[in-house]
Amino acid sequence: MNKIVRKKQLSSDVFLMEIDAPHIAKSRKAGQFVILMLDDDYGERIPLTIADGDAEKGTITIIFQAVGGTTLQLSTLEEGGSISHVLGPLGTPTHIKKQDAPVICVGGGIGVAPLHPIIQANKEAGNKVITIMGARTEDLLIMEEEVRALSDEVIICTDDGSRGRKALVTEPLKEFCEAEEKPAEVVAIGPPIMMKFCAATTEPYKVPTVVSLNTIMVDGTGMCGGCRVTVGDETKFVCVDGPEFDGHLVDWNSMMSRMSSYKEHEADHRCRMSEKAKELSTQGA
Amino acid sequence: MTAYKTPQTLDLEALAIKENLNLPEGLANLKAKERAAIPQQEMPSQEAMARACNMEEVALGYTDNQVIVEASRCLECKNAPCVKGCPVSIDIPGFVGAAAKGNFDEALEIIKDSSMLPAICGRVCPQEKQCMETCTLGKMKKDPMQSVAIGRIERYLADRGSSKESKVDKALPTGKKVAIVGSGPSGLTTAADLARLGHDVTIFEAFHKAGGVTVYGIPEFRLPKSIVQQEVDNLEAMGVKFVYDYLIGRTRTIEQLMNEDGFDSVYVANGAGLPKFMNIEGENLVGVFSANEFLTRANLMKAYDRGNAATPIYQSKKVAVFGGGNVAMDAARTALRMGAEEVHIVYRRTEAEMPARVEEVHHAQEEGIIFDLLTNPTKIIGDENGRVTAIECLKYQLGEPDESGRRRPEAIEGSEFTMEIDTCITALGNSSNPLVTGTTPELNITKWGNIIVNEDGMTSMPGVFAGGDIVQGAATVILAMGDGRTAAKGIHDYLTK
Numbered sequence: 003m004n005k006i007v008r009k010k011q012l013s014s015d016v017f018l019m020e021i022d023a024p025h026i027a028k029s030r031k032a033g034q035f036v037i038l039m040l041d042d043d044y045g046e047r048i049p050l051t052i053a054d055g056d057a058e059k060g061t062i063t064i065i066f067q068a069v070g071g072t073t074l075q076l077s078t079l080e081e082g083g084s085i086s087h088v089l090g091p092l093g094t095p096t097h098i099k100k101q102d103a104p105v106i107c108v109g110g111g112i113g114v115a116p117l118h119p120i121i122q123a124n125k126e127a128g129n130k131v132i133t134i135m136g137a138r139t140e141d142l143l144i145m146e147e148e149v150r151a152l153s154d155e156v157i158i159c160t161d162d163g164s165r166g167r168k169a170l171v172t173e174p175l176k177e178f179c180e181a182e183e184k185p186a187e188v189v190a191i192g193p194p195i196m197m198k199f200c201a202a203t204t205e206p207y208k209v210p211t212v213v214s215l216n217t218i219m220v221d222g223t224g225m226c227g228g229c230r231v232t233v234g235d236e237t238k239f240v241c242v243d244g245p246e247f248d249g250h251l252v253d254w255n256s257m258m259s260r261m262s263s264y265k266e267h268e269a270d271h272r273c274r275m276s277e278k279a280k281e282l283s284t285q286g287a
Numbered sequence: 288m289t290a291y292k293t294p295q296t297l298d299l300e301a302l303a304i305k306e307n308l309n310l311p312e313g314l315a316n317l318k319a320k321e322r323a324a325i326p327q328q329e330m331p332s333q334e335a336m337a338r339a340c341n342m343e344e345v346a347l348g349y350t351d352n353q354v355i356v357e358a359s360r361c362l363e364c365k366n367a368p369c370v371k372g373c374p375v376s377i378d379i380p381g382f383v384g385a386a387a388k389g390n391f392d393e394a395l396e397i398i399k400d401s402s403m404l405p406a407i408c409g410r411v412c413p414q415e416k417q418c419m420e421t422c423t424l425g426k427m428k429k430d431p432m433q434s435v436a437i438g439r440i441e442r443y444l445a446d447r448g449s450s451k452e453s454k455v456d457k458a459l460p461t462g463k464k465v466a467i468v469g470s471g472p473s474g475l476t477t478a479a480d481l482a483r484l485g486h487d488v489t490i491f492e493a494f495h496k497a498g499g500v501t502v503y504g505i506p507e508f509r510l511p512k513s514i515v516q517q518e519v520d521n522l523e524a525m526g527v528k529f530v531y532d533y534l535i536g537r538t539r540t541i542e543q544l545m546n547e548d549g550f551d552s553v554y555v556a557n558g559a560g561l562p563k564f565m566n567i568e569g570e571n572l573v574g575v576f577s578a579n580e581f582l583t584r585a586n587l588m589k590a591y592d593r594g595n596a597a598t599p600i601y602q603s604k605k606v607a608v609f610g611g612g613n614v615a616m617d618a619a620r621t622a623l624r625m626g627a628e629e630v631h632i633v634y635r636r637t638e639a640e641m642p643a644r645v646e647e648v649h650h651a652q653e654e655g656i657i658f659d660l661l662t663n664p665t666k667i668i669g670d671e672n673g674r675v676t677a678i679e680c681l682k683y684q685l686g687e688p689d690e691s692g693r694r695r696p697e698a699i700e701g702s703e704f705t706m707e708i709d710t711c712i713t714a715l716g717n718s719s720n721p722l723v724t725g726t727t728p729e730l731n732i733t734k735w736g737n738i739i740v741n742e743d744g745m746t747s748m749p750g751v752f753a754g755g756d757i758v759q760g761a762a763t764v765i766l767a768m769g770d771g772r773t774a775a776k777g778i779h780d781y782l783t784k
Contacts, residue, residue: 025538039495044589046597047495071597087495089532220588220598223493223534223722225503226580227562232571239561242721256571259673263573267599 004088007061009081012144015068016112017077018053024060026052026090032119033096033214033246036064037222038076039087046072049219049241051116052091053145062090065115065144092222093245096212098123101186104130106178107153108171108200110192111137114145116214117191121152129186130154132178136171136192140164171196172203179207187212190249194258201249213249215240217261231257294331294347301328301352310355311388319362323424328357330439330646335653339623342507342591345650346410349443358387361435364423369437372421374769377401379418379437386440395448398441403479404472404768406449406514407501409442411613412765413644432645449517457525458485463782466491466550468535468723471499472764473556473755475518476771477778482525484779489550490527493534496587499558501764503587504579506617508624509647512586536722541751542729552778555738555746555753556771559761560720564713565609569667574601574675578610578618578714585621603710605629607678609664610714611641616648618712619656630656631706635663635683635696661685661696665703667711677707716761723757735760743777744770752778 008020026036030052039045048070054063068077079085098120105124109117114135124131133153137143138161150156157174158166167174171192178185188211190200197213204211219229222241229240232253238244292300304310304325308317331347332338338345349357361383369379378397385394398405415431418438425434463486467474470492478488496502498515523529535541535557544550562577564570581600584590588598606622608615611634619630632651634641637660641648652658659680666679682702685694719736731739731747737760738746738753745752754770756762 025533029538041597042495044592044595044597046588046599087532089493089534089538091537092534220580220583221494221503224561224720225559225717226583227564227577228580230571237564237566237571242561253571256673259573260571262672263601264599266602 003084003086005084006079006081009079012065013141015077016065016142016144017068018063018065019076019079020061020063021085021088022060023062023088023090026088027055027060027062028057030055030062030091031095032098032123033116034091034093035116035216035222035245036062036088036090037092037219038064038085038089040072040075040079040085042086045086047087047220047222048072049092049216049222051214051216053115053118054148055119065112067112089222092241094243096120096123096189096246098127100127101129103183103186104132104154104178106132106134106175106185106188108134108175108188108190108192108196109136109149110171110190110196111142112144113190113192113196113214114143114149117189118145118148118152120189120191121149125152132157132185134159134171134174135166136160136196138162170199172199175200176203179204179209185209188249189214194254194261197249198252198254198258201252201254205250211249212246213252214245215247215252215257216245217257218263231260291334292329292331294350297329297331298350298352301350301356304356305352308359310359314359314387317359322360322362323427325356325360327360327433327436328353328439330436332650335650335655338508339620339654342624344511345508346646348446349439354386354391354440354443355389357436358383358440360424361387362423368421368423369418369435372418373401374417374763374765375401375772377418377441382444383435383437383440386444391444391447395444398444402765402768403476403771404518404764405441406445407472407510407518408765408768409438409440409445410510410514411501411505411644411763412438413613413763414438415645417765449514457483460487461485461782463487463551464489464549465778465782466535466544466548466553468541468553468555469493469499469557469755470497470519470529471556471558471755471767472501473558473767473771473774474499474554475522476768477554477556477754477775478522478527479525480772480775481778482522482527484775486779486782488527489530490522491530491533491535491539493532493557494587495531497529497531503583504614504617506582506586506621508620509617534722536726541723541727541748545750551782552750552752554744554771554774554778555723555751555757556755556767556774557720557723557757559717559756560722560736561718562713563715563718565664565715567664567666569669569675570713572667572669572675573673574603574669574709575667575711575713576601578608578614578712579717581618581712582614582621585625591621591625600625601710603627605631605708606710606712607631607633607659607664607706607708608712608714609633610716611636611643612714612716613643613647615712615714616643616651616656618714620651620654622710622712623654623656627710631659631708632656633659633662633664633678633680635661636693637661637685640693659706663696663698664711668705675709675711677705678711679703679705717756719760720757742773743780744774745777745781750781
């Protein structure tokens with residue numbers, strides 16, 4: 003049982019939760035994630051990235067979008083409540099080293115959450131960090147304050163121009179690649195389609211580009227292989243080999259079709275979940 | 288295939304034999320020839336068509352009459368070849384003899400001297416390759432399947448005993464702390480032995496439930512979860528602590544357990560690792576699953592209960608399972624129960640070479656699983672959405688025997704054909720688990736990543752022991768248990784020397 007010590011709604015369907023998980027808080031590193039489960043018997047195991055952590059307090063922070071059955075249910079839990087199971091930290095930590103040129107961190111939507119510890123670690127390593135944050139619209143931008151506090155420069159893009167530049171994140175990214183001081187590395191985390199295009203943008207400039215994948219998984223320990231992706235000519239497991247890979251080598255189309263494996267089920271499940279939510283809210287009223 | 292007999296019919300047949308031979312009183316008067324003439328007692332089971340639509344256990348277990356009759360088939364050989372066939376050397380003639388006399392409590396105590404998990408082993412051991420292979424009766428009949436049905440007797444005794452309180456003599460606390468990594472058959476066995484010896488035992492499990500492969504892999508219809516849970520409850524009653532959602536190698540390392548968390552010894556039994564694939568084209572298409580994933584979704588995550596479970600499972604109509612072991616049978620039979628219309632086992636050799644338990648192969652055949660033998664997939668074909676639509680296969684024939692004496696399968700040139708299917712499940716074994724070895728450089732490992740241990744089960748790190756699949760490669764429940772036994776003794780010696 004892991005207690006929820008703080009909950010905050012960041013946008014219409016994005017939530018932040020700080021949860022009690024002393025062992026994870028102590029051992030987690032940038033780039034790692036957890037798997038959580040809400041119900042002992044019938045629950046589903048879902049991977050969520052770690053946005054922050056406090057080893058002394060013994061807590062970790064997760065940020066999630068309530069889009070699937072389990073994340074919807076999670077969003078209904080309140081401070082003081084608890085999550086039945088949290089396993090972690092999982093995955094191989096981000097490889098951070100001192101770079102001679104800037105590191106560009108690109109975060110799309112809630113992708114900014116897992117990016118946050120990576121920005122932190124890069125700053126600790128003494129790197130210059132430029133962060134590009136993107137979202138469909140202003141309301142969906144998260145963690146701006148935290149990102150600004152750490153980054154040397156922050157560029158904000160929205161699809162509708164409600165905040166910052168009216169552009170996709172790939173636009174400023176391309177400009178940085180063309181600049182005189184070529185970036186040492188790009189870290190892009192966000193929806194698969196965004197990561198795919200970030201990788202495509204940097205490839206002609208041969209700028210190393212790391213992406214963090216969030217594929218379907220069950221155990222998170224390498225046992226099931228459900229999370230596998232094609233990277234170069236090899237099959238890799240996101241849960242143990244990843245979640246970070248060379249964006250130029252990931253077979254994006256294969257990965258995106260694999261992520262839609264259960265779309266029929268998910269649609270059905272979401273339907274049942276929202277009915278349930280409606281039921282609960284009418285009972286409450 | 289023989290016609291289906293109900294459990295009641297089988298019990299009446301056993302009763303008739305029992306009365307005719309005046310068992311158990313008349314047992315002493317029976318000559319070896321007369322014992323050998325007693326027909327082997329068939330395992331009562333659910334009817335094939337009925338069971339293919341439910342998840343309940345297929346084999347229902349012997350009745351009292353059947354156990355007495357079956358145990359009376361034992362020839363009581365002086366040299367007991369059956370014991371040599373058992374990886375944990377259970378006193379088989381001892382417990383079978385006690386069962387034949389109707390002394391069921393005594394029989395179970397004899398088993399428990401050597402095996403902690405008889406209800407599990409009675410169900411999942413490949414007896415025909417172990418105790419039943421070396422049984423004299425089977426040799427006489429030139430068929431190990433006709434040996435004394437040792438596993439069925441074992442299962443009966445264990446099931447009967449589980450409803451009673453088992454008395455455990457525990458030694459005085461030694462003050463020594465032992466950490467066990469993984470709650471599968473090996474870890475549970477070690478925990479039981481060490482707790483009995485008075486050590487303070489904590490089991491760390493990555494999943495949210497204990498049992499390892501017996502809860503995520505082996506399906507309910509072959510090994511009900513309640514049986515595993517019973518063993519876990521027994522251990523808890525003995526004072527063993529279970530810590531869930533705790534992954535050694537990530538949450539904590541072996542070194543931290545030993546140097547910071549105060550454990551005096553660690554037993555690594557974290558099991559098999561990454562599932563193997565065939566490295567053929569199309570393996571990452573949607574609709575290709577490792578058996579581990581498919582079975583974990585269906586079993587541990589309860590996807591068979593579609594109305595309640597949040598975990599999805601792929602909606603399959605035509606399924607091909609690659610492999611010929613127990614896991615392949617489990618996956619095929621689970622797919623059938625999840626609603627598939629047609630399920631194929633695709634295997635490169637013939638039925639005789641299949642590593643699966645013979646009983647599982649028979650059960651699968653009875654349920655209507657189609658066996659495509661001497662067939663090997665060469666390519667998986669998908670549609671524009673990246674979903675599986677067919678597989679391309681090659682026919683094989685058996686050629687000359689190889690070094691192992693098995694006839695080598697050879698591809699028949701030009702025999703390619705395609706099979707329309709929507710789901711592939713690979714059951715080809717697992718490579719070693721990298722999580723502990725990858726974070727514990729002090730451990731010596733083989734080139735396949737398996738941990739190297741000495742005859743006491745100790746690794747290259749003093750106080751750290753290992754066993755089960757992480758040492759053996761993919762093996763069986765009983766071998767994992769055997770390792771657990773060895774390690775428990777090794778750990779006890781290490782802690783008390």
